[in-house]
Amino acid sequence: MTILKASGLTKVYGSSRRAETRALDGFSFEVEKGRFVGIMGPSGSGKTTLLNVLATIDAPTSGTVLVDGLDTSRLKGEELALFRRKRLGFVFQDYNLLDSLSIEENIALPLVLDRRPLTAIKRRVEEVAAWLGIEELLNRFPYEVSGGQQQRAAIARAIVHEPVLVFADEPTGNLDSRSARAVMDAFTLINARAGATILMVTHDPFAASFCQTVFFIRDGRLYTEIHRGDGRQAFFQQILDVLSQMGGAYDEHVADRV
Ligand SMILES: Nc1ncnc2c1ncn2[C@@H]1O[C@H](COP(=O)(O)OP(=O)(O)OP(=O)(O)O)[C@@H](O)[C@H]1O
Ligand SMILES: [Mg+2]
Structure with missing residues (x-):
């Protein structure tokens, strides 16, 4: 079953023709429910x-996005805010946890905003925290745990309300390789356990190798997609091959990050 369908998405920034940037240029793809998808480029x-x-944070210049069959461009104002809060989950590079709340309160936030009963909230938060191996940290504050642990709390918050889609932009971008692995294991686990459909943007071929499908984008268009077979190692190699095929710009970018 298709959970997300993008058709002919274009996004043009800038008003005067000379200063125009065509960030998306006819991008189309479909994502099956329950997939763990990577986006590289x-x-x-x-x-x-x-x-x-895709996440309704920004509107396309043209083209459509269907989430679970719903054309998201039809949603406006309060309806759109509710849709985002109830049906979507977000994970950011810099975790975006609230410093004044405990890890438990951070994870609970989407359920509290949804006015669920407190006992149900507590039970659900404990369940999700246990999946992610952070149940011992619930009473601590974000500044009292490591970056990898903060990111796992952010993942817990992103899925606690059972969204139809989880979006992650460079979730391992600030992490050392050990924490990055723990975070990718966490995504893999919630994908399997909670059946969450995940879309993750990443520069990191290692992180991408945990996905089931990787879409490659170049100049705002779909370049190619590859699917994981049996082994993660083999998929990692396949990802590197596509990246080197895509050429120059990517290598330069990686070079200035290392
Ligand atoms: N708000 C904006 N106004 C004008 N141009 C923008 C804006 N946001 C992005 N762009 C331009 O659109 C293009 C695509 O940007 P985008 O941030 O989507 O790239 P990206 O693939 O995420 O890059 P990175 O890997 O560096 O994060 C770039 O040329 C960028 O300069
Ligand atoms: Mg980016």
Whole structure:
């Protein structure tokens, strides 16, 4: 079953014709329910723009986004805010936890905003925290746990209300390789356990190798997609091959990150 369908998405920034940037240029794809999907591409290829348009944070210049059959461009104002809060989950590079709330309160936030009964909230938060191996940290504050643990709390918050889609933009971007692995294991687990459909933008071929499908974007268009077979190692190699095929811009970008 298709949970997300984008058709002919374009996004043009800037008003005067000379200053125009065509960040998306006829991007189309479909995502099956329950998939763990990666999105890769050179710097400036339109990944963040795509994620923001798919997640209703930004409107496309033209084209449509269907989430679970619903044309998201029809949603306005309060309705759109509710849709985003109830049906979507977000994970950011810098975790975006609230410093004044405990880890438990941070994870509970989507359920509290939804006015669920307190006992049900507590039970659900404990369940999700246990999946992610952070149940011992619930009473701590974000500044009292590591970056990887903060990101796992952010993942818990993103799925606690059982959204139809979870969006993640460079979730391992600030993490060392050990924490990055723990975070990717966490995504894999919630994908399997909670059946969450996940869309993750990443520069990191290692992180992408945990996905089931990786879409590659170049110049705002779909370049190609690859699907994981049996082993993660083999998929990692396949990802590297596509990236080197895509060429220059990507290598330069990786070079200035390392
Ligand atoms: N608000 C904006 N106004 C004008 N141009 C923008 C804006 N946001 C992005 N762009 C341009 O649109 C293009 C795509 O940007 P986007 O941020 O989607 O790329 P990206 O693939 O996420 O890059 P990176 O890997 O560096 O994060 C770039 O040329 C960028 O400069
Ligand atoms: Mg980006």
